[in-house]
Amino acid sequence: MKEIHVKDITETVEKLCIEACTTLGNDWWQTMDKAVSQEESTLGKDMLGIIRENAKLAASTGEPICQDTGTAVIFLEMGQEVRIAGGNLYHAINEGVHRGYTNGYLRKSVVSDPLIRKNTGDNTPAIIHVDIVSGSDLKITVAPKGAGSENSSGLKMLKPADGEDGVIQFVMEVVEAAGPNACPPVVVGVGLGGNLEKSAILAKRSLLRPLGKRHPQPHIAKLEEEILRRINSTGIGPQGLGGRITALDVHIETYPTHIASLPVAVNIQCHASRHAEAVL
Amino acid sequence: MNRIKTPLDFETIRKLKAGDQVSLSGVLFTGRDAAHKRLVDTYLAGQELPVDLRGQVIYYVGPCPAKPGKVIGSAGPTTSIRMDPYTPLLVRELGLRGMIGKGHRSQKVVDVIKEEGAIYFLTIGGAAALLAQRIKKAEVVAYPEFGPEAIYRLEVEDFPLIVGVDSDGRSAYDEGQSKYRLIHSVVGSGETLENRR
Known part of the structure; x- marks a missing residue:
């Protein structure tokens, strides 16, 4: 013991x-660099630039x-x-x-x-x-x-027949409804399977995975990429003002589920993808 | 870049169009859910209000506490739509002319903005440390018991804004997003899984 x-x-x-509350991880900085280079909207690029400048200021001053x-x-x-x-x-x-x-x-x-x-x-x-x-x-x-992104989250108990299409459709509904309110570019955490509460915890936990890292199972990794592509085709863009980069990443975590169930939880994370870890 | 000062008059407001970048200096009042509710309840009870909002601008923010020697802690916008149940009364009855926040407004608020010649500004969600630097003075003027939700009187310099909904009711979000949309929206399309199959 x-x-x-x-x-x-x-x-x-x-x-x-x-x-x-004051610093963001290396994965965030790398993903933001890539986002700035991919953004097509001038205003969108400006917004990403301000978000980065703010994060830099917070890290150097210790302000949230x-x-x-x-x-x-x-x-x-x-x-x-x-x-x-x-x-x-x-x-x-x-x-x-x-x-x-x-x-x-x-x-x-x-x-x-x-x-x-x-x-x-x-x-x-x-x-x-x-x-x-x-x-x-x-x-x-x-x-x-924070509540801006948490309030934009959602959960639905789909039917097994809804399948992958149904999952994509529901995630897109949540992301579109969140729009500018959730402070895009967002990170989208999806919990797939389990039951009501398990899917929600999976969705939240998926937000801890480093940005840019794919799920180990190929069919889930592919689904993450497909949903990310669709989200970044909505035009919502940085801060919702129009542009390419609506999401920085999509993370899906899965768990076995009941023969009659297909729970999907979508936890939206604002651009400030905040988490810090320690091991005792 | 449009430079404006508070309080706002219609001459200033009508020149600003959705998507315009604006730099604002002057006084702002803060207010979130709890303060809005109390203001409306106080007005409806026929009692005196703690602030005169005529021509003024409310910033939807609940700042972090100030560290020693600082004016204010981080102070970025909160989601505006939570204030929508109270906004029409503030604009129509109390003379509020400007609002600063983030996110969509309800059709009711857009209608009031058009009817009364008011304006809704956006500022950058999650850029709170940067925005706090533009706040030069802060004092609580009402409801200190609400903590971060108290009403503060702020003095700001070159506070960066984007016109979100202009006095013609046009939206910066709708106009900005339509240029980059590659796929149909799944919201309000009436599309269901059943009729897709």
Whole structure:
């Protein structure tokens, strides 16, 4: 057994909240470079240029890339040989979110009740997904998710007969309806299969995959490319002002499903594809 | 580049056309969902409003907190359509003339913009650190209890905007996107899986 103290978890989550809200990965910078060179619209190129300039400024000053520093979505991959010492795992994570959002001057965007809507004041609680895996490591991923893109997401329980065409059709419906509201160029995460909640988590998790990386299964990789091609033919373009680059990438994750089901979840990610990871 | 100052009059507004790039200086008021709801409720209850919106511009933003020594934290636009249930009253009854945000507006808001000679500006979604640098002064003038949703009075210099919906009701999104669209939209086409087969 490896013992991990809650104090280390809290400190790591605090650091990751700030890191994720102020810096973007190398994959993002490479994809944006390619996007600028492929964009045909002058205004679209300008928009991509401003988005890059903003990301550069955020990284150098430590100011958040976007004022919507989101709900703190946290993925844990917890080795089954790990023992949490010194307190409760969930409390430790939420304490890290509290500190990160307070000490990092990040916006507090969480209300305690969906109808009464009173701000909790420290962006807690986080939304936490735990996977138990082999080994003795604890991998923590913090993915702050803003509401502009989250509100543009959707889920549909298709019929098996709808097949690949039905999947493409639904993804396109969600992307077109999102239009400029989701701050394009977007990243489109698709969860295919499983059941209602499994498809949604797959869609969200697919957004953590590096941009430009294809699914290992050839038929899914091909579907990703086909959907990306169609999205970039809509003309929505950067910021929705018209152009070629509406999406930076499409990621699909799949899971076995019921003989009668074909769930499809589409999680839209704005251009600020924010996530930061650490392994304890 | 069109340089304009707030407050806005119709002479200024009518010259600006969908897709024009604009640089704005002067005063903006911030307002999001909660502030809009409170303003409308206050007006309908016949009570005094905390701000005079005649000729003014509202920026749909909930900024990050300011770090020590800074004017404001990151401050980019939020999705405008959430404010649409309240916008007609603000424009018609309270004299609001400009709005800054991102995304589509409902037909009702486009109609009010045309009827009242108002204007809807876009600014760059997710360019919040950059936009904050153009804000030179910020103070909370109403509803501090709403936190990031309080109404701030901002003084801005050369704030970059694009005309989203002009006073003729034309949309920068529709005109920009139609030039680059290669496939039919699946939305509102009436196309279903059944009738495609």
